[in-house]
Amino acid sequence: MxxxxxxxxxxxxxxxxxxxxxxxxxxxxxxxxxxxxxxxxxxxxxxxxxxxxxxxxxxxxxxxxxxxxxxxxxxxxxxxxxxxxxxxxxxxxxxxxxxxxxxxxxxxxxxxxxxxxxxxxxxxxxxxxxxxxxxxxxxxxxxxxxxxxxxxxxxxxxxxxxxxxxxxxxxxxxxxxxxxxxxxxxxxxxxxxxxxxxxxxxxxxxxxxxxxxxxxxxxxxxxxxxxxxxxxxxxxxxxxxxxxxxKGYGGKSFKALFPFSWIIKAKLDDIWKFASEAKVEAEATPDQQFLKNVQESEVGRKLQTAITIGGVQKVVQLYCSDFVRMTCKISQEDQHKLICDHIINASYSIVRELGGQVDSVNSVAAIHLAFNRFQARFEHLSQLGSICQNVLNKKPKPDEGGLDTKEMVRPVTNVLFLY
Incomplete structure (x- = not known):
């Protein structure tokens, strides 16, 4: 043939x-x-x-x-x-x-x-x-x-x-x-x-x-x-x-509100690790270098485009919601909302503190910085919520200029009263 x-x-x-x-x-x-x-x-x-x-x-x-x-x-x-x-x-x-x-x-x-x-x-x-x-x-x-x-x-x-x-x-x-x-x-x-x-x-x-x-x-x-x-x-x-x-905390499942949030989190974590370990510019802190590196990265540019179209508040809100479910042990929805409120307001304050623009990808990146600063307190809050659920109804109210990070001491103070 x-x-x-x-x-x-x-x-x-x-x-x-x-x-x-x-x-x-x-x-x-x-x-x-x-x-x-x-x-x-x-x-x-x-x-x-x-x-x-x-x-x-x-x-x-x-x-x-x-x-x-x-x-x-x-x-x-x-x-x-x-x-x-x-x-x-x-x-x-x-x-x-x-x-x-x-x-x-x-x-x-x-x-x-x-x-x-x-x-x-x-x-x-x-x-x-x-x-x-x-x-x-x-x-x-x-x-x-x-x-x-x-x-x-x-x-x-x-x-x-x-x-x-x-x-x-x-x-x-x-x-x-x-x-x-x-x-x-x-x-x-x-x-x-x-x-x-x-x-x-x-x-x-x-x-x-x-x-x-x-x-x-x-x-x-x-x-x-x-x-x-x-x-x-x-x-x-x-x-x-x-x-x-x-990708939820402890290997649990959750319904994402933000596209590919676990991938974005992993990329931002990698950028933070690099910024915290690498030699930074003379006048820059690791936090400032982190924000700069995020802005220059591919994921940062994609997030900035989303912020330009959808607004910083919506993007930060949805990403923070997924971020908290991936990093914190959540026993009830009130606890999830409380932690999100604290992280979002603290992230805005951190961006201002570092001289960045709030209405930019800086506010998304600062969610990671806020969590790193207050992670121990969120763990105490989780323990508190499992012991006394009613205390979660007493939330500190943020002022118009953003949440003063000193207010984050309240959950720890509440925990101390239990002992």
């Missing part, structure tokens, strides 16, 4: 550089059913055609060549959006949620279908989602033996073709089987603390939140999933289950 004059190419070769598929556009995209109809069109129409069971290997290969030649000529290989939609259920089935979040799996399927459907307003999310998946496919195939021969192997697998019904359906199932595990990895990263739900919020004043969500998701420096991360630590093979991480 003569070899095909065209190189078959690896699976990722069918994907374009923008994270889509060759020929993938709004007017040419087809549903899964359309693909199946096209698949049927390559079969013989006569009633007396030979069954797939009687087809020998040479016949299958000829069909494979014809399909591939047809694909090359019309420059349309497959609708990748349809592949993603078909991969949602097997992908979400691979994600293991915490025991108290089992219902999230069903919600996640609805969210993904809504975000990926063709008339969805979230086309940018779909475009960005394709990139890491295709990157992972490329990494996997770069390590595979004869990855470029996948289509030939599929054609020669008579049993698979029989079970699927047609050769094209077998190829389609192969595509979804390849994409689904990587879709699971990406979604498991994006949906920590119900983060994916933030993208689906429809409030008019959340434009900044959507922009920030997509901006962080598009950054390879902030979110970088490589193929090694998809392997089981012992067998070093692609893992069959993806454990959803819990």
């Amino acid at each position: 003569e070899r095909d004059s065209h190189d078959e190419g690896s699976m990722e070769q069918y994907f374009d550089d923008e994270g889509g598929i060759e020929g993938d556009s709004d007017d040419e995209s087809k549903s899964m059913e359309d693909n199946y109809e096209d698949a049927e069109s390559i079969e013989h129409d006569s009633d007396d055609q030979d069954s797939t069971e009687d087809m020998d290997q040479e016949d299958v290969c000829k069909e494979h060549v014809a399909v591939k030649m047809e694909s090359i000529e019309d420059n349309t290989v497959v609708d990748f959006t349809a592949v993603l939609l078909d991969s949602i259920h097997p992908a979400t089935a691979r994600i293991s949620d915490p025991t108290n979040q089992r219902h999230r799996s069903t919600e996640r399927v609805r969210l993904l279908v809504n975000l990926l459907k063709r008339d969805s307003p979230h086309r940018e999310f779909l475009r960005l989602l394709k990139r890491p998946i295709i990157k992972l496919v490329k990494e996997k195939e770069s390590r595979a033996h004869e990855a470029s021969q996948w289509l030939t192997r599929e054609a020669l697998d008579i049993k698979e073709v029989q079970e699927s019904g047609t050769f094209r359906q077998a190829c389609w199932q192969r595509l979804t089987a390849t994409v689904a595990p990587f879709l699971a990895e990406v979604i498991a990263t994006c949906d920590i603390s119900n983060n994916l739900s933030l993208l689906n919020r429809q409030e008019a004043d959340n434009a900044w939140l959507h922009k920030l969500w997509l901006s962080i998701f598009s950054s390879v420096d902030l979110i970088n999933i490589n193929y090694d991360m998809c392997l089981s630590p012992v067998e070093k093979v692609q893992r069959s289950e993806v454990q959803l991480q819990q």
